[in-house]
Amino acid sequence: MVKKELPKSVYIHIPFCKSKCLYCGFFSKPANLYDVKKVLNAEIAELRKSSFQKPAQTLYIGGGSPASVGIDSLCNFLAGVVNLVGNVDEFTVEINPADADENLLVNLKNIGVNRISIGAQSFVQSELDFLGRKYSVEKIDQIVTAAKQAGFENIGLDLIFAIPGSDLKRCRQNLKKAIQSDVQHISAYSLTYEKGTPLEKTKSAGKIKAVDEDTDRKMYETAIEELTMGGFEHYEISNFAKAGFQCRHNLTYWKNKYYLGIGPAAASYIGDWRTENISDIGKYVECIEQNKKPVAEKIKIGPLEKASQTAVLNLRLMEGVNLEEYKKKTGFDIYKLFSQSIKKNLKLKLLQLKNGRLSLTKQALPIADSVLCDFAQPDGLL
Amino acid sequence: MNIENIRNFCIIAHIDHGKSTLADRLLLLTGTVSQKDFKEQMLDSMDIERERGITVKASAVMMLYTLNGVEYMLNLIDTPGHVDFHYEVSRSMAACEGALLVVDASQGVEAQTVANAYLAVDSGLEIVPVINKIDLPAAQPKVVAEEIEHILGINKNECFYISAKSGQGVPELLEAIITFLPPPVADSATQTRALIFDSHYDEYRGVICYVRLISGRLNPGEKILMMGSKRSYQISELGKFMPGMKKIETLAAGEVGYVIANIRKISDITIGDTITLAKEPAKKALPGYKKPLQMVFSDFYPGNNTDYSHLRAAFEKLSLNDASFTFVPQNSPALGFGFRCGFLGLLHMEIIQERLERESNIEVVQTAPTVTYEVVETSGEIYRIDSPSQLPEKTKIAELREPYVKLEVITPKDAIGSIMKLAEMRRCQLIKTDYISSTRVMMEFRAPLAEIVYDFYDQLKGISRGYATMDYEFIDFEAGNLVKIDILVNKAIVDALSLIVHRSNAEARGRKMLVKLRKAIPRHQFEIPLQAAIGGKIIARESIKAFRKDVTAKLYGGDVTRKMKVLKRQKEGKKRMKSIGSVQIPQEAFMSILDTSE
Numbered sequence: 001m002v003k004k005e006l007p008k009s010v011y012i013h014i015p016f017c018k019s020k021c022l023y024c025g026f027f028s029k030p031a032n033l034y035d036v037k038k039v040l041n042a043e044i045a046e047l048r049k050s051s052f053q054k055p056a057q058t059l060y061i062g063g064g065s066p067a068s069v070g071i072d073s074l075c076n077f078l079a080g081v082v083n084l085v086g087n088v089d090e091f092t093v094e095i096n097p098a099d100a101d102e103n104l105l106v107n108l109k110n111i112g113v114n115r116i117s118i119g120a121q122s123f124v125q126s127e128l129d130f131l132g133r134k135y136s137v138e139k140i141d142q143i144v145t146a147a148k149q150a151g152f153e154n155i156g157l158d159l160i161f162a163i164p165g166s167d168l169k170r171c172r173q174n175l176k177k178a179i180q181s182d183v184q185h186i187s188a189y190s191l192t193y194e195k196g197t198p199l200e201k202t203k204s205a206g207k208i209k210a211v212d213e214d215t216d217r218k219m220y221e222t223a224i225e226e227l228t229m230g231g232f233e234h235y236e237i238s239n240f241a242k243a244g245f246q247c248r249h250n251l252t253y254w255k256n257k258y259y260l261g262i263g264p265a266a267a268s269y270i271g272d273w274r275t276e277n278i279s280d281i282g283k284y285v286e287c288i289e290q291n292k293k294p295v296a297e298k299i300k301i302g303p304l305e306k307a308s309q310t311a312v313l314n315l316r317l318m319e320g321v322n323l324e325e326y327k328k329k330t331g332f333d334i335y336k337l338f339s340q341s342i343k344k345n346l347k348l349k350l351l352q353l354k355n356g357r358l359s360l361t362k363q364a365l366p367i368a369d370s371v372l373c374d375f376a377q378p379d380g381l382l
Numbered sequence: 383m384n385i386e387n388i389r390n391f392c393i394i395a396h397i398d399h400g401k402s403t404l405a406d407r408l409l410l411l412t413g414t415v416s417q418k419d420f421k422e423q424m425l426d427s428m429d430i431e432r433e434r435g436i437t438v439k440a441s442a443v444m445m446l447y448t449l450n451g452v453e454y455m456l457n458l459i460d461t462p463g464h465v466d467f468h469y470e471v472s473r474s475m476a477a478c479e480g481a482l483l484v485v486d487a488s489q490g491v492e493a494q495t496v497a498n499a500y501l502a503v504d505s506g507l508e509i510v511p512v513i514n515k516i517d518l519p520a521a522q523p524k525v526v527a528e529e530i531e532h533i534l535g536i537n538k539n540e541c542f543y544i545s546a547k548s549g550q551g552v553p554e555l556l557e558a559i560i561t562f563l564p565p566p567v568a569d570s571a572t573q574t575r576a577l578i579f580d581s582h583y584d585e586y587r588g589v590i591c592y593v594r595l596i597s598g599r600l601n602p603g604e605k606i607l608m609m610g611s612k613r614s615y616q617i618s619e620l621g622k623f624m625p626g627m628k629k630i631e632t633l634a635a636g637e638v639g640y641v642i643a644n645i646r647k648i649s650d651i652t653i654g655d656t657i658t659l660a661k662e663p664a665k666k667a668l669p670g671y672k673k674p675l676q677m678v679f680s681d682f683y684p685g686n687n688t689d690y691s692h693l694r695a696a697f698e699k700l701s702l703n704d705a706s707f708t709f710v711p712q713n714s715p716a717l718g719f720g721f722r723c724g725f726l727g728l729l730h731m732e733i734i735q736e737r738l739e740r741e742s743n744i745e746v747v748q749t750a751p752t753v754t755y756e757v758v759e760t761s762g763e764i765y766r767i768d769s770p771s772q773l774p775e776k777t778k779i780a781e782l783r784e785p786y787v788k789l790e791v792i793t794p795k796d797a798i799g800s801i802m803k804l805a806e807m808r809r810c811q812l813i814k815t816d817y818i819s820s821t822r823v824m825m826e827f828r829a830p831l832a833e834i835v836y837d838f839y840d841q842l843k844g845i846s847r848g849y850a851t852m853d854y855e856f857i858d859f860e861a862g863n864l865v866k867i868d869i870l871v872n873k874a875i876v877d878a879l880s881l882i883v884h885r886s887n888a889e890a891r892g893r894k895m896l897v898k899l900r901k902a903i904p905r906h907q908f909e910i911p912l913q914a915a916i917g918g919k920i921i922a923r924e925s926i927k928a929f930r931k932d933v934t935a936k937l938y939g940g941d942v943t944r945k946m947k948v949l950k951r952q953k954e955g956k957k958r959m960k961s962i963g964s965v966q967i968p969q970e971a972f973m974s975i976l977d978t979s980e
Contacts, residue, residue, distance in 0.1 A: 011939060189935035189936060190931070190933075190935050192934075192935050192936070213929070213930040213931050214930050216930075216931050217930045217931045220931070220933075237933060237934075237935075237937075238935050238936065250938060252939075253937070253938050253939045253942070254937075259939055261939065261940070265940070266940070267939045267940035267942070267943075268939075269939065269942070274942065274943055276940070276943070299943060305946075308946070309942060309946060312945075312946065312949065313937070313942070316937055344964070348907060348908070348964075350907065365933065366930065366931050366932070366933055367907055367929060367930070367931065367932040367933060368932070368933040368934075369932045369933050369934055369949065369952065370907050370929070370932045370952075371907075372949055373949040373950070373952035373953045373956075374953060375949075376946055376949035376950040376952070376953050377950050377953055377954075
């Protein structure tokens with residue numbers, strides 16, 4: 001019998017926010033409407049009952065805004081988590097500048113958190129206001145400084161570009177500011193109008209105009225340019241890191257390795273199954289209390305689907321697909337599964353083959369999905 | 383029955399003028415159909431006919447009526463009235479001696495009234511003019527009678543005034559059929575000759591031939607010979623339509639009925655052919671037999687829910703009952719395997735399309751209809767082609783000829799100006815204008831069929847607020863300044879998009895095609911140049927810009943399942959299009975570019 005491989009990465013979702021940003025597609029609810037303690041206890045219970053490698057390698061606390069539950073609740077919760085998960089290599093907590101202060105950061109450091117991901121988004125106040133972020137530009141600087149002072153050596157921050165009203169000049173300014181804050185990791189995302197969000201509704205109603213396609217593309221290219229010049233290595237489509245500071249937890253996703261997701265709406269990938277937890281917080285808690293698995297959806301990943309997902313996810317990384325490793329992991333020769341797609345994209349210079357790796361070329365990046373979709377299903381299968 | 387007491391007649395009328403209603407009324411009046419069994423438009427057997435209010439298949443029904451103590455046999459032959467089916471109409475008329483010309487009292491004489499009336503005159507039929515719908519408030523019977531006199535030279539005092547709907551005047555008309563229409567001429571020849579004026583296919587009994595006995599007689603069991611096709615059969619059943627099929631013992635000269643003779647395929651017999659007895663064949667066949675001329679061609683390719691074999695099966699089923707619809711396998715590098723279909727005209731094509739969808743529930747990709755061209759090569763060889771891709775190299779062509787038709791339009795006079803403009807745009811030459819009444823005009827044009835085959839009729843209706851009507855008839859092929867437009871997508875010619883047009887509007891047409899293509903083809907990862915060329919020279923250009931951004935910003939654990947679905951759909955979308963080189967062209971694009979509307 002094959003020993004079931006256990007996930008080495010754990011993700012914990014804190015489904016609470018003080019206020020919902022206009023562009024957010026994540027699942028979260030206002031903390032004050034719930035018995036937060038009860039929910040967090042349920043998550044501990046779910047964690048206790050789950051199988052994973054101990055100690056795990058990466059632990060990631062995301063949301064929502066973890067700190068919105070209050071510093072005490074959060075720290076107690078995290079202490080409980082650490083108890084179960086052990087001493088991990090990379091322990092990340094997401095921070096919303098509106099909900100953070102020096103005190104929080106010091107406490108987190110004491111619990112063992114060694115990586116902070118700050119959702120800065122923009123260094124332009126009007127843009128922060130547009131997005132519905134509830135803090136000032138100055139606050140971002142304060143939090144970055146406080147994190148460093150608290151002893152964090154692995155700090156990341158998120159940027160959103162192509163916000164309506166923005167232009168190339170402003171985009172560059174934002175990037176330069178982010179680089180100046182001397183952090184170790186920067187994620188740069190083009191503003192996405194997720195279905196169902198207030199932002200998307202405003203756009204559909206014609207009240208706001210999205211940045212045009214060409215400018216959006218140029219902004220992306222500018223981000224790559226500035227961040228690379230600023231000493232960051234472009235390692236994934238939207239992610240940049242100084243040497244040694246790539247986000248190991250997220251690499252789990254892109255290398256298509258197993259991970260455990262805890263909490264309402266959290267996703268897991270273990271063995272042949274991808275699962276998603278119940279989003280409804282009340283129902284989630286009920287499930288846990290009834291000693292049932294809080295799974296809303298589960299999908300079996302067969303060998304061909306796994307091969308497709310591995311190809312798509314690997315290609316998100318600049319290093320691309322390592323052909324040898326691909327074969328070991330999926331059992332397939334990628335050329336056999338995707339021969340036409342590979343040939344076509346190589347010819348169009350959207351893919352390149354270098355040192356046994358197949359990866360996206362520079363010019364493919366802005367239109368990566370048009371290449372990636374070719375790997376969504378093996379050729380000849382449709 | 384004494385041949386003197388037989389009357390063979392047809393009803394000719396413009397669409398919706400009341401032909402079918404009158405036929406219904408006659409059936410009831412003669413007791414051929416009881417009130418209990420009656421349903422409207424009894425003789426229109428196909429759903430499509432009933433719904434569209436048109437007669438597609440001819441029907442023959444025998445009615446018996448006693449006048450002044452004498453029993454008469456009245457054979458009503460119901461004819462298709464539409465321009466597309468001229469040949470069928472003329473063959474039905476060849477089976478008659480008389481015709482009731484029905485004109486709507488509120489509409490007056492229309493294009494098909496005229497066209498069919500002339501056909502009747504040419505066939506030597508005695509015509510009884512009938513003005514119908516006199517009960518309508520808008521009816522102007524006297525005006526219409528004047529129109530009839532003016533156009534057809536029939537004395538307006540000979541008109542009968544009826545309302546087929548209410549029955550008013552119909553008994554008098556019935557009498558008139560007997561008193562004014564002549565009986566069949568007794569043919570002294572002893573050899574049997576019967577005219578096949580129509581047929582239909584029955585799943586169980588095979589082909590049913592509708593015949594008019596000209597001389598001699600037919601009996602069940604006899605061996606017959608088709609004089610045109612030279613095929614022989616044996617009569618298994620003989621009968622009449624009353625209106626349902628009823629077996630009889632013998633069919634005599636002057637009579638109308640049906641013959642069943644184990645004929646498996648409708649294409650085995652030809653309308654207009656002569657049936658004679660094998661044991662004593664007639665010396666000469668009846669005149670007027672010819673193969674129906676197809677005027678319009680279109681390629682059909684299987685759509686998304688269909689494959690080639692389904693389409694073939696569907697066409698085979700349709701052709702069971704339609705000998706003038708043809709389909710031959712066709713292959714296009716762009717669209718794959720399909721069929722080149724031939725039709726008598728646009729209405730015929732529409733009927734086939736509709737029947738295809740309705741009866742076989744099939745989706746098709748169809749190219750816009752084209753006409754036949756006649757090529758005269760420099761070598762002297764002359765032949766016809768029905769697709770631009772069959773055109774030889776320019777250097778080999780001495781002359782390219784296109785079909786011309788005599789186009790007759792009847793319109794209220796206030797639309798004359800717009801119609802003249804439309805005609806001019808379509809290269810039609812005005813031959814004459816004739817006032818048929820104080821408000822209405824008949825215009826005759828010599829028109830290239832290619833210019834009117836697609837949407838001329840729709841345009842005509844549009845500019846005349848629906849009042850104008852048209853009819854056309856093939857005249858000849860005339861050499862024209864015709865050129866072939868080739869369309870290049872991403873620098874390669876796509877033959878399925880080639881079109882033959884007149885030099886005068888070639889550029890405009892080419893440009894229009896490119897605009898439609900540009901809208902129909904999705905953006906690709908690279909820019910796609912579109913070009914229209916004539917004889918290798920580019921006459922128009924368009925370009926489809928590449929898409930600039932198509933990347934998902936965030937793809938983390940919880941996004942995988944959803945994103946994979948989206949990407950799969952994106953890949954499937956690509957598959958649904960036809961690849962021409964590295965360009966994906968959706969099936970709709972092939973149709974849309976050939977549409978010349980703005």
